[in-house]
Amino acid sequence: MSSATASASTSASTEEVLYEVRNISKNYGSVVALDNVSMKVRAGEVVGLVGDNGAGKSTLVKVLSGAHRPDSGEVLLDGIQRHWNTPHDAIEAGIETLYQESGLAPHLSVSANVFLGREEVKKGLLGKLGFLANKEMDQRAFQDLKNVGIAVPESNRSVSQLSGGQRQAVAIGRSVAWASKVILLDEPTNHLGARQAGEVLNIIEQVKSKGFGVIFISHTLPHVLRVTDRIVVLRLGKIVADAPTSTFDAEKLLGTITGLI
Amino acid sequence: MTTQITQAPTPASRAKGLLKNQQFILVLVLIAMVTFFSLKNHIFFTNAVFANVLSDWIPVVLMAIGETFVIITGGIDLSVGSVVGFSGVVTAFAMRNLTAHNVNQNTTLAIGLLVAVAVGCGIGLINALLITRARIVPFVATLATLGAFRGLCIVTTGGGPVGEGPDSAIALTVPKYGPFNSPGLVVVVLVVIIGLYLHKSRFGRYTYAIGSNSFAARSAGINVKAHLTKVYILSGALSGLAGFYLYLRLSVGSPSSGQSGELDAIAAVVIGGAALAGGVGKITGTVLGSLILTTVTSGLIIIGVAPNWKQVVVALLIAAAVFSQGLRNWTKGGDL
Numbered sequence: 001m002s003s004a005t006a007s008a009s010t011s012a013s014t015e016e017v018l019y020e021v022r023n024i025s026k027n028y029g030s031v032v033a034l035d036n037v038s039m040k041v042r043a044g045e046v047v048g049l050v051g052d053n054g055a056g057k058s059t060l061v062k063v064l065s066g067a068h069r070p071d072s073g074e075v076l077l078d079g080i081q082r083h084w085n086t087p088h089d090a091i092e093a094g095i096e097t098l099y100q101e102s103g104l105a106p107h108l109s110v111s112a113n114v115f116l117g118r119e120e121v122k123k124g125l126l127g128k129l130g131f132l133a134n135k136e137m138d139q140r141a142f143q144d145l146k147n148v149g150i151a152v153p154e155s156n157r158s159v160s161q162l163s164g165g166q167r168q169a170v171a172i173g174r175s176v177a178w179a180s181k182v183i184l185l186d187e188p189t190n191h192l193g194a195r196q197a198g199e200v201l202n203i204i205e206q207v208k209s210k211g212f213g214v215i216f217i218s219h220t221l222p223h224v225l226r227v228t229d230r231i232v233v234l235r236l237g238k239i240v241a242d243a244p245t246s247t248f249d250a251e252k253l254l255g256t257i258t259g260l261i
Numbered sequence: 262m263t264t265q266i267t268q269a270p271t272p273a274s275r276a277k278g279l280l281k282n283q284q285f286i287l288v289l290v291l292i293a294m295v296t297f298f299s300l301k302n303h304i305f306f307t308n309a310v311f312a313n314v315l316s317d318w319i320p321v322v323l324m325a326i327g328e329t330f331v332i333i334t335g336g337i338d339l340s341v342g343s344v345v346g347f348s349g350v351v352t353a354f355a356m357r358n359l360t361a362h363n364v365n366q367n368t369t370l371a372i373g374l375l376v377a378v379a380v381g382c383g384i385g386l387i388n389a390l391l392i393t394r395a396r397i398v399p400f401v402a403t404l405a406t407l408g409a410f411r412g413l414c415i416v417t418t419g420g421g422p423v424g425e426g427p428d429s430a431i432a433l434t435v436p437k438y439g440p441f442n443s444p445g446l447v448v449v450v451l452v453v454i455i456g457l458y459l460h461k462s463r464f465g466r467y468t469y470a471i472g473s474n475s476f477a478a479r480s481a482g483i484n485v486k487a488h489l490t491k492v493y494i495l496s497g498a499l500s501g502l503a504g505f506y507l508y509l510r511l512s513v514g515s516p517s518s519g520q521s522g523e524l525d526a527i528a529a530v531v532i533g534g535a536a537l538a539g540g541v542g543k544i545t546g547t548v549l550g551s552l553i554l555t556t557v558t559s560g561l562i563i564i565g566v567a568p569n570w571k572q573v574v575v576a577l578l579i580a581a582a583v584f585s586q587g588l589r590n591w592t593k594g595g596d597l
Contacts, residue, residue, distance in 0.1 A: 088482055099480065105473035107540035108466070116470055117481030119463045130462040 016042045017079070018213040019064070019095065019182045024073030026059055033059040034070070035237040041182060041213035046204060048224040048245065049217045051234035052257055057217055060234065061186050064215065065097035066090030077181065094180035098171055098188060104159045111141035111155040114174045144177035145170065149206045165196025172203050182213045189223050201227045221253055233257055283534035283585065287549035290578075291556065298560035305563045311440035316510065317555040319448050320345060320503035322548060324522050325529035326455055327496030329547045332530050333459075334492055335472040335539025336399035340388060341500040341526050343410035345519025348380040348504030350414050353423035353514025356430075366427040373426070374505050381501020384410060385494035392493065393486040407523065414516035422513035431512040444506055456544030468492060472539025528575050529554055532582045553578065 020040035026033045034056045041047045051057045062068035063075070066084030075082050077093055084090045087097065104113040115137045121127035134156070141155040150173045159167055168188060175183050185204070189197040197220070204227050208214055218224050224231060224245075231248055233241040233256045241256045248256075255261030299306035324341040331338040352373040359369040384406055391402035434442050441449075459465040467488050470478040479485050500519075507518045531537070532553060533546025557574050561567075 087480070091482065103474060103477055105470045105477045105540070107469055107473035112466060112470075113477075116466075116477065117483050119466060121463065130458075130464055132461060132463055132466060134461075 018043050018077070019215075020076045020079075021060075021063065021070075022074040022076065024060070024063055024070045024075075026056075026063065026068065026070050032237050034063070037073070037234070037237070037239050039232050039239065039242065041215055043213055044208055044211045045230065046208050046214040046216055046228045048228035048231040049215055049234065050219075050221070050224055050231060050253070050257055054236075055234040055257075056237040057234055058186075059237075061097070061184055061215075061217055064090075064182075065095065065184055067097075091178075095182045095184065096175035096179035097184040097186065098175045099186050104167055104171055104174075106160040107158060109138075109156045109158055110145070110152050110162075110170055111138045113159055113170060114141040114144065114155070114177055116174075118178065141177075145173040148173050148176045148210075149203055163196070165192050165199055168192060168196070168200055169203060172200065172207075176203075176207050176210075176212070179212060182215065183207060184215045184217070186217045187219065188216070189218060189220055197223060221250055225250060225253065235259055283582070284543065284545050284549065286585065287533065287546065287553065291549060291553055294553065294556050294560060298556075298564055301564040305560060308436070308440050310559060310563065312436035312442070314552075314555050314559045315440050315445050316434060316436075316442065317558060318552055319445055319506050320519065320522070321525050321529060321555055322452060322551040323448065323499045323503035323506070324519075324526035325533075325547045325551045326452060326544065327499035328523075328526040328530050329533070329535060329542050329544060330459065330468055330492045331399070331496050332527075332535045332537060333468050333472045333539060333542040334489060335475070336392065336489070336492075337403065337527070337537070338388065338493065338496045339400065339403040339523045340384060340406040340410065341496060341503075342519040342522030342524075343407045343414070344381050344384050344497055344500035345504040345507060345522050346414045346516060347384065347410040348377040348501040349508045349518045350418055350423055350514040350516055351380045352377040352505055352508055353426060354417070356426035356508075357423060360426055366429045369427045370430065370433075373508070374502075377505035377508070378498050378501045381497040381499070381504065382494050383497070384501075385497020386490070388497065389490035389493040393489055411520070414518075418514070418516045420516060422511070422515045424513040426508070426512065426514075428512075430509045434506075434510045444509065448502075448506075452544065452548060456548075459544055464488075464491070469540055472541075474540075525551070525554055528579055532578050534582065534586065536586060550582075 017040045020038075022038045024034050024037045037056070037060060039047070039049075049057055049060065059068065063070050066087040066089050069084070075084065077095070082093065090097070105116065108116070111134075120133045120137055122131045122133045127133070138155045142152055145152050145155070150169045152170075159170065162170065172185065172188060175185075188204075189200050192200060201223060204214060204216065216224065216228055225248065228245045231241065231243065231245050231253065232239060233253070235257065240259070252261060295306070304310065324345065328338055328341060355376045356369050356373040359372060388403050388406055391397045391405070392399050395402070433444060436442050438446060459468065467478065467483050470481070470483060471485055471488060475485055503522075504519065508514050511518070529551035530542065530547050531550070533543065533548070533550030535542030535546065554575060558568065558571050561570055561574070
């Protein structure tokens with residue numbers, strides 16, 4: 001449905017648009033990080049965001065996640081204009097971001113990580129005193145992770161005992177468990193082996209099928225080509241391509257990123 | 262299709278598992294020490310000596326419990342000994358004044374207790390502000406308050422003890438229930454409650470999360486600065502309580518009370534299995550660690566060894582604790 005020019009999409013498909021930025025610009029001093037950038041993600045769609053280093057990917061992710069405010073332009077969730085003052089505002093609105101460096105607290109259990117910052121407390125007086133409902137959280141974490149295809153035999157196991165791929169699976173599972181609309185994944189397959197990266201891509205496919213909008217930022221072009229429906233290419237702060245993944249092959253994508261095509 | 266997070270169960274036998282459990286090892290060490298000292302001198306195995314060990318243990322465990330929270334967050338509180346000294350001195354002045362005005366002894370003691378804890382909270386707040394607002398690393402921030410408040414102890418008292426408080430103070434520290442005195446029982450209950458709070462509550466969960474990965478904690482929406490502030494205030498409050506106990510025991514506020522208490526507190530926490538890098542630590546470990554420290558001190562004196570050997574024994578215990586931590590991490594395949 002979508003084409004290289006966003007304005008060409010019909011009104012029917014705009015109704016499905018979940019999250020959108022319009023004409024976003026952001027400067028750091030005299031450096032133009034984003035120049036009149038527009039992009040959107042629909043429910044059940046995985047959009048790949050690619051570009052060379054310095055193309056503006058990180059800045060765009062920070063605008064989308066609420067970490068940075070754009071100098072100009074609009075941010076729309078479900079067609080309604082929003083202003084994120086902090087990432088917390090975006091999280092509250094249903095947008096979860098998985099930063100490549102944030103990770104998990106390795107000394108805590110899987111379920112403690114899934115529920116970090118959103119712990120459930122026991123019923124009654126003990127709960128008022130802040131005592132945690134660990135059993136319930138363990139069970140729910142187990143279910144939530146299972147729903148996106150991550151099987152944890154014991155969600156009370158400490159994260160430090162998991163491998164890199166397993167940790168990333170838990171981190172994604174955590175975002176999915178809490179997101180209600182959009183998930184931003186910043187380099188989720190970085191530093192992972194081929195098999196573990198494959199598992200992470202499987203999870204992304206499952207997440208997509210549940211009707212979330214997923215924005216997938218990656219340098220690993222085969223992963224982008226495999227898992228996305230549409231690819232947005234940034235170069236020097238501008239969007240140079242926004243087209244269905246089927247219209248790209250590895251060579252064309254690389255050429256678009258580097259500007260050689 | 263599903264990502265299986267499986268881990269082969271440790272093939273080690275139950276006995277081997279127990280030997281990897283620091284708490285279990287600490288209990289063994291404690292039993293071995295009591296046995297050794299009792300065999301060397303049967304006087305050690307008496308109620309009077311146990312009472313003395315427990316009375317020494319109270320201020321150490323109070324400081325060490327607060328220090329456990331701080332160390333789990335990845336910080337350190339070097340000021341706990343000075344808090345003990347300064348809160349003891351300030352409460353001594355307060356109670357001397359109240360006594361001079363013929364205020365009822367129990368009221369005087371109650372106000373004295375509040376004053377000591379308030380002084381501790383105040384110094385804890387100063388530590389927290391230096392760390393979270395002025396962004397001074399905990400080691401340096403609390404080194405500064407260690408020096409400043411020990412100095413104030415001397416300046417305010419002229420270097421001498423502050424007495425003339427309520428007469429009934431010292432009676433409170435006489436053993437009443439076996440080797441325990443009344444404050445000792447209160448401290449045991451307090452330690453249990455704080456232990457449950459560390460291991461079972463949201464507050465405790467955040468304490469571990471911050472020490473484990475403060476970036477992850479912050480991005481999960483935890484107010485890291487506010488939490489650290491509470492943790493340093495808690496450490497100060499418990500040390501203030503320790504200062505009040507030492508006042509009761511001596512019936513004077515001594516400017517040298519709690520001197521080098523920070524070393525005992527940190528030693529107890531480390532022997533108890535906490536990692537200075539943060540994210541790891543248990544209240545039971547700290548309780549046992551502090552009990553081992555005070556047992557060594559009394560034991561060496563009773564078997565006639567020069568008390569300065571205590572330092573050497575404590576150093577060996579710390580080395581052994583840290584070594585066993587490294588060993589357990591290594592066998593788990595963790596980072597070394």
